[in-house]
Every structure is written in C-alpha cells, then in structure tokens.
Amino acid sequence: xxxxxxxxxxxxxxxxxxxxxxxxxxxxxxxxxxxxxxxxxxxxxxxxxxxxxxxxxxxxxxxxxxxxxxxxxxxxxxxxxxxxxxxxxxxxxxxxxxxxxxxxxxxxxxxxxxxxxxxxxxxxxxxxxxxxxxxxxxxxxxxxxxxxxxxxxxxxxxxxxxxxxxxxxxxxxxxxxxxxxxxxxxxxxxxxxxxxxxxxxxxxxxxxxxxxxxxxxxxxxxxxxxxxxxxxxxxxxxxxxxxxxxxxxxxxxxxxxxxxxxxxxxxxxxxxxxxxxxxxxxxxxxxxxxxxxxxxxxxxxxxxxxxxxxxxxxxxxxxxxxxxxxxxxxxxxxxxxxxxxxxxxxxxxxxxxxxxxxxxxxxxxxxxxxxxxxxxxxxxxxxxxxxxxxxxxxxxxxxxxxxxxxxxxxxxxxxxxxxxxxxxxxxxxxxxxxxxxxxxxxxxxxxxxxxxxxxxxxxxx
Ligand code: ADP
Numbered sequence: 001x002x003x004x005x006x007x008x009x010x011x012x013x014x015x016x017x018x019x020x021x022x023x024x025x026x027x028x029x030x031x032x033x034x035x036x037x038x039x040x041x042x043x044x045x046x047x048x049x050x051x052x053x054x055x056x057x058x059x060x061x062x063x064x065x066x067x068x069x070x071x072x073x074x075x076x077x078x079x080x081x082x083x084x085x086x087x088x089x090x091x092x093x094x095x096x097x098x099x100x101x102x103x104x105x106x107x108x109x110x111x112x113x114x115x116x117x118x119x120x121x122x123x124x125x126x127x128x129x130x131x132x133x134x135x136x137x138x139x140x141x142x143x144x145x146x147x148x149x150x151x152x153x154x155x156x157x158x159x160x161x162x163x164x165x166x167x168x169x170x171x172x173x174x175x176x177x178x179x180x181x182x183x184x185x186x187x188x189x190x191x192x193x194x195x196x197x198x199x200x201x202x203x204x205x206x207x208x209x210x211x212x213x214x215x216x217x218x219x220x221x222x223x224x225x226x227x228x229x230x231x232x233x234x235x236x237x238x239x240x241x242x243x244x245x246x247x248x249x250x251x252x253x254x255x256x257x258x259x260x261x262x263x264x265x266x267x268x269x270x271x272x273x274x275x276x277x278x279x280x281x282x283x284x285x286x287x288x289x290x291x292x293x294x295x296x297x298x299x300x301x302x303x304x305x306x307x308x309x310x311x312x313x314x315x316x317x318x319x320x321x322x323x324x325x326x327x328x329x330x331x332x333x334x335x336x337x338x339x340x341x342x343x344x345x346x347x348x349x350x351x352x353x354x355x356x357x358x359x360x361x362x363x364x365x366x367x368x369x370x371x372x373x374x375x376x377x378x379x380x381x382x383x384x385x386x387x388x389x390x391x392x393x394x395x396x397x398x399x400x401x402x403x404x405x406x407x408x409x410x411x412x413x414x415x416x417x418x419x420x421x422x423x424x425x426x427x428x429x430x431x432x433x434x435x436x437x438x439x440x441x442x443x444x445x446x447x448x449x450x451x452x453x454x455x456x457x458x459x460x461x
Contacts, residue, residue, distance in 0.1 A: 010192060012167050015081040015308040016298040016343045024167045027189040029198055032159075035187045036202045039157040040130050042184035047127050047155035051109055054153055055102045060180035062098030062149075065091065065141070068176055072141055072169065077299040079166040080137050081307030081344075082262055084299055094142035098149055100427055101448075105153040108448040120459055125452040127155030128229055129205035134161050134196045134219075136211045137310055138265045140169035146431075146442050147208035147231075148177070148186065154451040156206070157185050161199055163211075164192040165310050197222065204228060206451065210267075213364070213391075213436055220439065231440035231450055233267070234433055235364045236393025238423075239386040240270045241408060244279035244377060245400030247420070252286035254396060254422050255370060260294045260348055263306045264368040265314070267437075268394040268416070268423065271365055274385050276377040287350055287370060288333050294348040294368070296339075306368055308344040315344040318367030321360040325371075328355045335368075362389060379404060383411035392434030394423040415441065 009023040027035065046054065065072070073087035082090075112123040131151040135143045144162060151158050162170020167190050174188035189195065193215070200207050200222045206229040209219055216232040223230055240258075242251045258270040275283045299307035309315040315338070322336055335349030352372040354361050360371060375381050386395055386408075395414040399405040405419040415432030416423045432441035441447050 010164055012079060012165075013311070014078055015310050016300075016345075018312075018342045018344075021078060022168065024164075024190050026191040027195050032189060032195060032198045032202055035159050035189050036130065036199070036204060038184040039159050039187045040203065042182060043127070043129060043155075043157035046152075046157055046182060046185045051106060051153070051155070054155065055106065057180045057182075058102060058149060058153055058177075059099060061177040062095055064176040064179050065098075065145075065173065066095040068172070069095065072172060075169045075172060076140050076166070077307070079169055080140060080310050081299050083304050083307055086262065087299070090139055090142050094139070094145045097427070098145070101149050102153055104428065104445050105150055105448045108445045108452070109154065114456075116458070118461055120461060121456050122458075123454050123456050125154070125449065126455050128451060128453055129156060130203070131156045131158045131206045131208055131451065132161070132199045132202070132204040133158050134199065134207065134209045134211065135163060135170070137163035137165035138262055138267075140166035141173055143210045144170060144173055146233075147210065150442075150448040151206075151208055151451050152181070152186065154448060156451055158187070159199060159202075159204065160186060160188045161191060161196055162188070164190070200228075201225075206230065207232075208451075209233065216439070229450070231442060232433075232438050233431065233442055234393075234436065234438050235267050235366075236269075236391045236414075236433065236437045237271045237362070237364055237389040238268055238391075238394045238396070238414070239272045239274060239412070240396040241375075241382045241386060241398070242273065242275045242279060242283060243382075243397075243399040243401070243404065244276040246279075246398035247400070248279060248283055248286060250420070251398035252283060252290055254398070254418075256287055256290040256294070258396075258422055259370045260291065260306060260368045263296070263309055263346070264318075265310060265366050269366070270396065271371070272361065272385075272389075273370065273372050274375045274382060275372060277374050278377070280372070280374050284333060284350075284352065284372060287372065291334055291348040291350055291370060296345050296347055296368070298343070306348065309346055309367060310344070312344055314366060315346055318346055318365060318369065321358075321363070321365055321367075322349060322351065322369060325351055325354055325358055325360045328358055330354050330360075333372075356388075364391075379408055379411075382408050386412045386414075390436040393437035394418075396421075396423055
C-alpha cells in the first residue's frame with residue numbers, strides 16, 4: 001500500500017501590512033520526487049541540443065523576464081517589501097546581464113587539447129545532470145538568475161525552489177523562462193526549509209544555494225551522504241575600514257548606502273565600520289546626516305528608500321541585537337525605536353561604542369543598522385579587526401593613500417574587496433565567499449565551470 005502526504009499550505013505575507021497575499025501549496029515529499037524525476041528525464045535532450053540552442057533559448061527567456069519587469073517588480077515589492085524603483089532595477093540589472101553570462105558560459109565550455117608523451121587528451125565539459133536551485137528572498141529575481149542561467153546553459157536540468165517569502169516571484173520567473181525552454185528542463189516547486197531539505201536529499205547531482213550560513217552548513221551535511229556537488233553563497237559581516245586621510249564624504253556615502261540598501265538585507269551589506277580615531281567625530285556627523293535621508297515606509301510610496309524587513313522574525317532579530325547593544329552601553333546616534341502599527345518596519349539606526357563580543361558585532365544583522373567603532377589607524381590593527389569574524393564575503397577600505405588601502409585589502413580574508421569604492425567588481429569577476437561565507441563561487445568563466453564535470457578523453461599519438 002502506498003501512502004501519500006497531505007498537501008500543506010503556507011501564507012505568503014505582505015511585510016508592509018502583515019496581510020496574507022495568498023496561501024501557497026507546499027510540495028509534498030512525493031511531489032519533490034516527481035519534480036526531480038521529470039527534470040531528470042528532460043535533461044539528456046537538453047544537454048544533447050548543444051550550447052548554441054540552449055543559449056538562444058535562454059536569451060529569449062531573459063527577454064521575456066525583461067519585458068515583464070513591471071509585473072515582476074510589483075510582485076517583489078508586495079512579497080518582500082523593497083521600494084518599487086529598486087525592484088525594477090533588480091529585474092533590469094540581472095535580466096540584462098544574461099547575454100554576458102551566456103558568452104562567459106560559451107568560453108567555459110570550450111574543450112581543452114593537451115599533449116602528453118604518448119597521447120592526446122581532450123578535456124570536455126559535461127553537465128553534472130540535475131541541479132537543485134534553492135534561493136533566498138532578498139533579491140527574488142536576481143538571486144535565482146545567478147544560479148539558473150549558468151546551471152541551464154551548461155546543459156543541466158534544474159529543480160528550483162524559491163524562498164517561501166517570495167513564492168509568487170519565483171513561480172512567475174519560472175513561468176516566463178519556461179515560455180522559451182523545452183518542457184521540464186526547469187521545474188519549480190514551492191515550500192519552506194523542509195521542502196528544501198527534501199530536495200537536497202533527493203536524486204540531484206548538485207545544489208546551487210544562496211542563503212544563510214547555517215542553512216548552507218545543513219545542506220553540506222546532507223549533500224555529503226552522496227558527495228553531491230555544491231555551490232553555496234552564504235552571508236557575511238562585511239567590514240568597512242576608514243583611515244583619517246580618506247575622502248570622508250565618499251566613505252560615509254558608501255557606508256550608509258550599503259548598510260541601508262534593501263533595508264540592510266543584503267549578504268554583502270556593510271555591517272561593521274572601523275574609523276581611525278582622529279576622524280571619528282566628523283565621520284559620525286556625516287553618517288548620521290546621510291542616514292536621516294533614508295526614509296522608511298511602504299515600497300509603493302514615493303520617496304521611500306527602505307521598505308519593511310521581510311518578516312516579523314527578521315525584525316525581532318534586529319531589535320534583539322540593537323536592544324542588547326543599548327543595554328551594554330552602546331551610544332545610539334539615530335533610530336533604534338521600533339515603529340508602532342502594522343508592517344515590519346524599522347528605522348535607519350546608527351550605533352557606536354559597541355561591546356565587540358555582542359551579537360551585533362559578531363553575527364549577521366541583516367537590518368538597517370550602522371555600527372561605528374574606532375581604531376588607532378594602525379594597518380595591522382585594521383586587518384585584525386576586519387578579519388575578526390568567521391565570515392569572509394566582502395570588505396571595503398577607504399584611505400587617501402591608495403597603496404596603503406591596497407595593502408590592507410591584501411590582508412583581509414574576503415572574496416571581494418573595494419578600495420576607495422564599494423566592493424562591486426568588474427563584470428566577469430567571480431563572486432566568492434572566503435571562509436564561512438561560501439563554498440565554491442558564482443560568476444565568471446571559472447564560476448560557471450562548477451556546473452560541469454571536466455572529463456578527460458585520451459587517445460594514443
Ligand atoms: P533566510 O534566513 O535568509 O531566509 P535561509 O538560508 O533560511 O535564509 O533560506 C534560504 C533558502 O533556503 C530558502 O529557500 C529556504 O526555504 C531554504 N532552506 C531553509 N532551510 C533549508 C534546509 N535545511 N535545506 C534546504 N533548504 C533550506
């Protein structure tokens with residue numbers, strides 16, 4: 001006798017109002033298995049049709065996503081709260097990079113010819129088979145595209161589970177892409193962490209994941225059972241180091257923008273700021289002045305720069321960190337009071353004089369909180385402070401002396417560092433988390449190669 005699990009639902013909640021947008025049916029364990037089987041059956045033909053046809057279809061998929069940018073942006077704002085203009089820029093920004101990514105994948109797939117003493121060897125890049133794509137809610141279109149495009153372009157099929165906070169964004173994205181793809185090459189399922197865990201444990205060959213460090217570790221444990229391949233893009237506690245000779249206005253702009261953007265819910269948000277003693281007062285003034293301009297409110301309102309946090313739990317986490325810091329003597333320079341009324345809003349908050357052992361200094365905050373600490377101006381101290389977390393995603397250094405900035409950047413253990421600018425790198429650079437910020441990496445020719453198996457075929461000379 002076979003038993004089937006009863007379908008469960010979960011609420012899709014608008015974080016600006018707390019109201020339920022829809023009840024979403026979660027995939028049952030049987031449906032996870034079926035989704036994997038369907039995608040696996042579709043994969044050989046997809047691999048067989050060759051890169052150019054796959055690229056052409058994915059280019060068309062990208063055009064459909066871009067054509068639907070207004071609809072997708074509205075969904076993003078409703079489901080996770082970010083201001084509508086930011087949501088439009090997300091769709092436009094990631095959607096328009098698809099042709100560039102496809103060109104990089106073309107280069108990643110070029111076979112290599114090697115000569116040995118008595119043989120010729122051709123190294124070809126084969127797809128791994130079936131990729132599980134599990135993505136977060138902070139960039140509901142951008143993050144999935146970072147995994148889906150290289151995974152599919154290299155000839156894999158994908159089962160895609162968007163975050164339970166943005167199910168309709170994920171569903172619509174998959175529908176739009178599927179208008180240009182053969183059936184079942186991209187299968188989308190709904191659900192929370194239990195469905196994600198079932199997908200990782202299913203017959204998949206690789207997991208492409210963007211999300212929190214703890215979930216990344218759980219996925220790695222589960223994937224180790226059958227040594228499934230992994231790309232894990234995890235969180236960070238990114239430092240920004242400001243030397244007194246820096247352009248303080250530019251450094252403060254970078255600090256505020258990248259601590260508050262997306263209401264601080266970005267894996268590479270600026271989360272710890274270290275300012276050289278003699279510049280502290282001026283820097284504090286600049287930061288507070290600039291942070292005041294970051295009005296919070298519904299993402300549908302004009303002039304709002306920060307929407308709500310994504311959920312009540314996320315806001316509770318931010319409140320707990322700020323309140324603990326206040327109890328332990330931190331000085332509050334701005335914000336720090338939870339607004340009354342519906343929605344998970346939290347104001348731009350600036351804190352200084354923090355106890356370095358508290359959660360706010362050590363754990364990812366993922367909220368609109370700017371923390372300022374002082375240091376002596378010594379380069380080694382800057383490096384030590386910047387490295388004093390288990391993370392290693394991004395880092396930023398501002399100094400009037402570019403060589404000093406670059407020396408400090410070399411000492412910081414992070415995948416991406418910006419000197420006298422935010423850390424965004426030129427197109428084609430990999431996005432890589434050092435230490436506990438990731439495993440494997442996304443982007444660039446080498447990043448795409450991780451979705452393939454390099455297979456060496458030799459023949460005698
Ligand atoms: P966040 O705390 O930012 O929501 P998570 O890492 O919990 O980040 O979630 C990111 C994605 O991982 C979501 O799609 C979520 O449903 C999924 N997820 C959560 N727990 C697990 C798990 N144990 N295994 C696989 N996926 C999971």
